[in-house]
Amino acid sequence: xxxxxxxxxxxxxxxxxxxxxxxxxxxGLTFISLLIAVIIGLPLGILIARRRNLxxxxxxxxxxxxxxxxxxxxxxxxxxxxIGPKPAIVxxxxxxxxxxxxxxxxxxxGIDASVKEAALAMGxxxxxxxxxxxxxxAMPVIxxxxxxxTVINVGVxxxxxxxxxxxxxEFIFGGISLNNTNMILAGAIPAALLxxxxxxxLSRLQKYNLKKVxxxxxxLPLVVLALASLYFIPSxxxxxxxxxxxxxxMGRQDGNLGLRSKYGLKIHTVVxxxxxxxxxxxxxxxxxxxxxxxxxxxxAYDLIVLDDDKHIFPPYYAAxxxxxxxxxxxxxxxxxxxxLAGKITDSIMTELNYRTxxxxxxPEKVAEDFLKQVGLYKPARxxxxxxxxxxxxxxGEQYILAHIYNMLIKGYTDYGVSTxxxxxxxxxxxxxxxxxxxxxxxxxxxxGLIAILQAPVKTVNSLTSDKNKTYNFVKxxxxxxxxxxxxxxxxxxxxxxxxxxxxxxxxxxxxxISELTxxxxx
Numbered sequence: 001x002x003x004x005x006x007x008x009x010x011x012x013x014x015x016x017x018x019x020x021x022x023x024x025x026x027x028g029l030t031f032i033s034l035l036i037a038v039i040i041g042l043p044l045g046i047l048i049a050r051r052r053n054l055x056x057x058x059x060x061x062x063x064x065x066x067x068x069x070x071x072x073x074x075x076x077x078x079x080x081x082x083i084g085p086k087p088a089i090v091x092x093x094x095x096x097x098x099x100x101x102x103x104x105x106x107x108x109x110g111i112d113a114s115v116k117e118a119a120l121a122m123g124x125x126x127x128x129x130x131x132x133x134x135x136x137x138a139m140p141v142i143x144x145x146x147x148x149x150t151v152i153n154v155g156v157x158x159x160x161x162x163x164x165x166x167x168x169x170e171f172i173f174g175g176i177s178l179n180n181t182n183m184i185l186a187g188a189i190p191a192a193l194l195x196x197x198x199x200x201x202l203s204r205l206q207k208y209n210l211k212k213v214x215x216x217x218x219x220l221p222l223v224v225l226a227l228a229s230l231y232f233i234p235s236x237x238x239x240x241x242x243x244x245x246x247x248x249x250m251g252r253q254d255g256n257l258g259l260r261s262k263y264g265l266k267i268h269t270v271v272x273x274x275x276x277x278x279x280x281x282x283x284x285x286x287x288x289x290x291x292x293x294x295x296x297x298x299x300a301y302d303l304i305v306l307d308d309d310k311h312i313f314p315p316y317y318a319a320x321x322x323x324x325x326x327x328x329x330x331x332x333x334x335x336x337x338x339x340l341a342g343k344i345t346d347s348i349m350t351e352l353n354y355r356t357x358x359x360x361x362x363p364e365k366v367a368e369d370f371l372k373q374v375g376l377y378k379p380a381r382x383x384x385x386x387x388x389x390x391x392x393x394x395x396g397e398q399y400i401l402a403h404i405y406n407m408l409i410k411g412y413t414d415y416g417v418s419t420x421x422x423x424x425x426x427x428x429x430x431x432x433x434x435x436x437x438x439x440x441x442x443x444x445x446x447x448g449l450i451a452i453l454q455a456p457v458k459t460v461n462s463l464t465s466d467k468n469k470t471y472n473f474v475k476x477x478x479x480x481x482x483x484x485x486x487x488x489x490x491x492x493x494x495x496x497x498x499x500x501x502x503x504x505x506x507x508x509x510x511x512x513i514s515e516l517t518x519x520x521x522x
């Protein structure tokens with residue numbers, strides 16, 4: 001069935017195994033972090049209820065943790081804990097702490113002082129008062145905090161897929177990258193349902209007479225522990241090796257779909273952001289990754305590109321694609337952008353990427369140094385001739401190219417520039433161009449052929465052996481369908497590739513994707 005005609009139910013049925021494993025991972029992440037948060041937060045809430053002079057400091061600190069953006073918090077965790085479930089669990093438990101601490105504190109201090117005094121007068125110790133009076137009376141309020149923390153964790157856990165921790169975010173971010181509504185909904189709907197189900201169950205527990213359900217409360221930690229253990233079930237059925245693929249690569253024919261259909265590659269895969277996947281391979285957290293042939297981290301991390309012996313990856317020659325409206329509005333734009341034509345070879349682009357991706361130099365600095373080196377740099381002019389809007393995808397190479405074009409436009413024309421960098425996956429960037437939200441962005445011929453034009457397999461096979469045929473085809477079809485023009489190619493071919501550590505590939509005797517497939521099938 002064609003993707004455009006495929007219903008959500010068809011997609012979910014087709015991906016049922018993967019959907020189940022992601023749902024189990026999602027539940028597991030939620031409850032592992034929740035269990036730890038309760039173990040930490042409940043005693044802290046009781047402590048600050050006893051020593052109220054500490055309450056302001058503890059609650060303020062927990063509140064500050066809540067204000068840190070989820071992606072940023074995960075990013076802070078990676079240098080310390082690496083990728084995978086550890087940083088995700090720590091981030092989730094930090095988000096869960098505030099409602100648990102706050103509600104425990106509120107529940108305990110809200111108990112009538114006369115009730116506690118009566119308990120002490122009866123000869124109870126402070127521990128007995130806590131166990132038999134305070135906690136039972138405060139339990140509805142405490143459960144309300146646990147309920148809030150659970151819903152928060154279900155939502156935030158979708159971000160765990162960015163650091164290869166799994167969960168339903170794999171479908172959501174893959175769908176966003178590919179503009180595939182079915183993929184987005186296949187992840188978002190189960191995540192929302194999980195939040196609703198857990199919220200409902202906890203709300204019912206909260207309303208019960210807790211004296212009558214003491215056995216249930218005693219069993220509750222075991223239930224939470226069982227739910228937490230679900231995270232480890234999918235990984236128990238993994239293959240010999242683990243691959244880390246970007247969300248976009250997972251859903252593309254010149255990506256994971258093609259690897260499965262043409263090579264029959266069956267490898268345990270996790271979704272990961274391309275900003276951290278190279279380091280994850282270097283640190284042996286992943287065995288295989290989807291990378292880019294001109295990425296500077298190939299050399300830095302001693303990775304090799306596996307030979308694409310069945311040719312699922314077409315030529316990916318980079319060129320700016322510009323809307324017809326922009327070319328009419330800015331007559332000098334095409335000539336200015338073509339100043340870069342043929343100027344960047346594979347080795348030059350690899351070096352530029354190395355400086356941004358591994359040495360962490362600013363893309364603006366790298367772009368300026370390059371233009372000065374090739375004699376194209378000019379100081380910016382007045383910028384009074386209208387604003388050209390430049391777009392880019394969300395990886396280092398695109399940032400570099402966007403800044404190079406920014407400087408060329410400012411130096412060679414009187415146009416001003418507005419940059420809209422980091423637009424996400426291919427379809428997001430392309431739709432922004434097609435809908436007149438940007439004027440141009442750098443694209444790749446193979447991506448245009450397969451991801452945007454979605455050319456038939458027969459057409460793809462007839463073109464991919466010849467870079468010029470591929471370029472001419474996408475140039476003709478883009479203008480015919482979208483009134484978008486491909487300008488002259490920049491010069492380098494940034495092909496998709498499967499990569500492994502050099503040492504591991506040598507040990508396994510793997511040099512091509514076919515050899516990798518045969519190794520996994522043994």
